Amino acid sequence: MSVIQDQVKVSGYGGQQGPGETNYINHSKGIMSWLLTLDHKRIGLMYMIAVLTAFLGGGLCAIALRTMLYMRSAPDVAPITTGTQDVYNQLFTLHGAILVFMFIIPAVPAILGNMILPLMLGAKDVAFPRLNLLSWYCYMAGATFFLFVLLSGGLDTGWTFYTPYSTSTSTSVAAATMGAFILGFSSILTGLNFIATIHMLRPAGMGWFRMPLFLWALYATSIIQVLATPVLAITLMLLAAERILHVGIFDPALGGDPVLFQHFFWFYSHPAVYIMILPGMGIISELMATFCRRQVFGYSFIAFSSIAIALLGFLVWGHHMYTSGQSAMTNAIFSLITFSVAIPSAIKIFNWLATMYKGSISLATPMLYALAFIWLFTIGGLTGVFLGALSLDIMAHDTYFVVAHFHYVMVGSMLTSFIGGMYYWWPKMFGKMYNETVAKVAWFLIFFGFNLTFFIQFIAGSQGMPRRYADYLPEFAIYHQISTLGSYVLAIGLFLVLYNWIQSLVSGPKAPQNPWGGNTLEWHTSSPPPHENFIEDPHVTEPYEMRAWDYDESIDGYVYDKAKAIELDKQSQH
């Protein structure tokens, strides 16, 4: 008996992968082996390349925008030309549209979700691998449309496509809506796939409440993707119909109602903001557990709050239209429900803090991102409370206050959780470690640069600076100057992350199977995983029971003690 245990302990899972063996990256060769792959990890990687390219494009637009605004701050600046205004309007539109539809929405589900979800389930792949590949092609097709927009006169409607401006402008609205429409399919297919996978492919021993919280978050996200995205598709189709066929739907000149478009649009886009943030919250739960090395506090509250957010998120869209002239009663109802969504978000924060209590907190790079997340999301959420309050939103709507709010939640929170997750799973995905010092410097630049860029915008907005302005009155110059400087710091930080990752791929030291001591199932296979994910079925226990993993100095990683895990599992069943 003890002999067998010893063998298990020594071999653990660590012995699975010898030096010369194949993994999913070198399993087969040639471009076609990638383009036709059904392997969720390879699809995740292809998504990574495409989505990060979009991020670069959208990010460069942002730097250009901020630079243009900085140049308007000179005291003796000449009156703005219509040409400059056109360029500015197109840049902020492309910036928003690219980053929302091609980066923030797909980033976590399509990259990290694809990579990690089947591994966390101990599964070989997602439920529908072909659908998964199709979703990547949808993404690429949608991206092609956006590329076409870029080359064919641009787009100047803002990412919100408000009518009747969008039905009357001469820029490429039809192509852009087509692009967003197709991107929507990619999102729907991913959502469907994840729902099916979580229902069908959970291993024996993993009930719903033994699922890692990242999966709960992805599940909640998928529900929104499947239910809300078709509404966007319909809306964009109606918009295209109006533009091309002149059917009066939204344009009052044709007998339509422009505010109807806003209802349709936000009926999708408010839930969509939770598509953006929920997976990020899931990542934070994982990071908190692993880097505090203990059970998450309030597992079921965190899990249910994801579902609550997903469902309540469908009922608050009207808070984007307080000033549109909708009735006072409508406004009051939307305001009330909006506040109710803030509560589950607060609960999550409290639970993460409680997870730190009595933990063993490591300040490894992913954890730094988790801590940054808490700071940024708290600010983003609290300023959401300003905006939810009717009288305050009348003043703040369509000013830089709103711009700052959604950047705190979308860029601040979602981007930090995404980068944190990338660092966390990096060793698993590529089998390489990265330079910790560079990673930490980059983290600091991002955190500092972000706050410098966006905090000042709350003040600018409160003072009355409207958004989407190519030019501004002199009293706003100081805010724009500070914000632009901050954006440069932020950009340097992000490029440093890119450098950090590339350097790791080129010359990073080999990663152990489990560098952090996490116990979710992806750490039960080698880094990077083999083509079929697991050579031997992983051992399913409580997802955050990490005490069966012992630190081993020689590999600077953790080794599984299965016997101990079985014993701990028995204890927990009592």
Next chain:
Amino acid sequence: MLAILAQAEKTFFLPPGRSTVAASHDGLYQFVLWMSVIWLILIAGVMIYFVIKYRRKSPHDKPVGPTHSTAIELGWTLPPLILVMIIFVWGFRGFMDMNQAPNGATRNQVIVAASKWNWSFTYAGGQNDGTLHVPVNTPISLVLTSSDVIHSFYVPDFRVKKDVVPGRYNKTWFQATEVGEYNLFCAEYCGQQHSTMVTKVVVQSQEDYDAYIRKLDEIIMTMPPVELGKRAYKVYGCKQCHSLDGIAGTGPSWKDVFGKTQTFADGSSRKVDENYVRDSILNPGKDLVAGYDNVMPTFQGQIKEQEITGVIELLKSISANYDGPILDKAPAAPGDEAGADAGDTSGGGNDETGETQLQE
């Protein structure tokens, strides 16, 4: 101490309030602001404290901590829940005050016409101007109309904002509490020159305001048609798209247009005469000048006949393709039949705003 800080914050975060609803808005703003600061400090403080206190001592650590407690979960749900409910009610009541004009406001009703990228204000007597003048301490009711896309009427100092939606009349109101000039922005993105769609609200004493209105009436009656045309050019925002010096902007320049033969997008052509100009103003989508987009809003129902005549005379006066007479003399002196009908014939403005706008 907190009170002093709150006082300092007031101008740091918000511009000084200059309307009757500002106090309630600012009070709630301060409340939410300080509540947020306290929560943020609390959360960040606990976080940093834990990071220091429970810092990992060794990679071999295997800590055990509490994993759940329904009592704690419900306990910490309560404070935020109570706070947001307070904020909801406070915000709703403030909103109702902003939304519901007091009785009597309609006596001072101004029609706000927004079009790409211009504001034009029509007072109760039919007078018209490009800046909004209002008497102090008097409730003003606004009826908002747009002739093209959605705009939004926004005066930060008054804490007032309302979208201007084509095809419907939105309403709002304010009561300014201090004499002065305040910025009025368009807050809803409306295309190319959105960021220049900025004008002023001029709050005056009742006497000054009355004098201003009288002056608007006078100007109309005494102004020569060419001058009236120039004024319409500014007040209705034609200048946002048309230049007088031959440089094409969003629309064709007005220099040398009159009398020339214009070619249209569909290949047809027509000589620019009085009727063509009139058609272009009232029904701009009809004959689309080749090389330009269909972005000109219609001015049907806004611009007055005298002003159209004025624009026509203005066009004639700057065209080398026209050598007929130009009406640049003042109409009959005030006092005869034109004066009896001031409400109809006016469209005047104060030359002060006229001048500054022309220089741009």
